[in-house]
Amino acid sequence: MSTLEQSRLLATEIPGPRSVELAGRKTAAVSRAVGTTMPVYAQRAGGGIVEDVDGNRLIDLGAGIAVTTVGNAAPRVVDAVSAQVTEFTHTCFMVTPYDGYVSVCEHLNRLTPGSFEKRSALFNSGSEAVENAIKIARSYTRKPAVVAFDHAYHGRTNLTMALTAKSMPYKSGFGPFAPEIYRAPLSYPYRDGLVDKELATDGEVAAERAITVIDKQIGAGNLAAVIIEPIQGEGGFIVPAPGFLPTLRAWCADNDVVFIADEVQTGFARTGAMFACEHEGIEPDLIVTAKGIAGGLPLSAVTGRAEIMDAPHVSGLGGTYGGNPIACAAALATIETIEVDGLVTRAQEIEALMMERLHRLQAEDDRIGDVRGRGAMIAVELVKSGTAEPDPELTKALTSAAHQAGVIVLTCGTFGNVLRFLPPLSISDKLLIEGLDVLALILADL
Ligand SMILES: *Cc1c(COP(=O)(O)O)cnc(C)c1O
Secondary structure, X not given: OOOOOOOOXXXXXXXXXXXXXXXXXXXXXXXXXXXXXXXXXXXXXXXXXXXXXXXXEEEEOOHHHHOOOOOOOOHHHHHHHHHHHHHOXXXXXXXXXXXXXXXXXXXXXXXXXXXXXXXXXXXXXXXHHHHHHXXXXXXXXXXXXXXEEOOOOOOOOHHHHHHOOOOOOOOOOOOXXXXXXXEEOOXXXXXXXXXXXXXXXXXXXXXXXXXXXXXXXXXHHHEEEXXXXXXXXXXXXXXOOOOHHHHHHHHHHHOOOEEEXXXXXXXXXXXXXXXXXXXXXXXXXXXXXXXXXXXXXXXXXXXXXXXXXXXXXXXXXXXXXXXXXXXXXXXXXXXXXXXXOOHHHXXXXXXXXXXXXXXXXXXXXXXXXXEEEEOOEEEEEEEOOOOOOEOHHHHHHHHHHHHHOOEEOEEEOOOOOEEEEOOXXXXXHHHHHHHHHHHHHHHHHO
């Protein structure tokens, strides 16, 4: 990676001939249901660049969906993985356990919000960790129901599909879904503000709206857990109005309901804090992590209050690969990189740079309805000129032109009209600015 030049380069058209050939093989070998954002095949990646098989160098504003927060093939991660892989690759923690797993749990207990005694358990994917958080909450409370929010994304397994809000592409045709899952209204300041200013600015009011639904339609006596992303990821990088999360959190505490923060996308320095809950000073009972935790290796975790985490019976939680030793070594190196290299501060710098640039763009262009987010998790909501009507076509045109120009940018949102930026924290200011300039030029042309 150290030799990968940190500049954008278009060596061929995008996709180039080798990518086109691979795309042909993909069509013949891979289920079409596994879609791709770009038809470009990766060869190497690091810093703020993904190099493809044709030698094109693309500016990475996606970090593999918020995973390679410390950078791709980050040096400490590469060293730790290389060392571990020669020692042992797997024993199964449930058979003969090992230090790396315990160390990752110690760090998670130390780093997550909350000064109370904690325990952790490790899994493979974000969805798997979310499922386990629900199992733990039900075991602790002996209650069945779970509340998730409008626009929520919690994964693609059966239970997490039920928690996820959006039908296409995540749920359509894949039911029946798990029972006892209910949905409450979120605080969505931009869209709430179109109908009610107070709802948009006062998170307590928005929380009361949600609590009324929860209280009247489900009842705290039946409710095991409330699960929420402190800043929604897939749903559109929606930052709730200040006070929304603390009010919900307090209601859960008063009603024997486990408050679960899904920080799969927001965790590990992404939002300019180690965890996004810190921005609102809240301490979840359980916190779910994955994505940025291990520099690209598959690992996830549930961390929380010791008495809740210890509620399930012995051997009630686990899995063959959960907390794989190579993934644990990568996580320890990732945490060291975040702490030693000051990446929380770096995410704040990226926020300042991007917000300044994007707000300037918004002032000139009324198709930018909203600019929001925190740290290196920033989004632009695109609307039809002079309205608040979502414009998914413009969003699609903009991203596909950006891809042609060598900038990897992702979309999200219930209405498919949100551009989301998730650069690796290893990206240079120069590449970040160039990426944004490319997008601004394309937008001006459309
Ligand atoms: C990505 C994501 C998940 C699911 O994680 P997988 O590793 O894809 O299973 C769950 N919750 C949130 C908030 C996510 O962003």
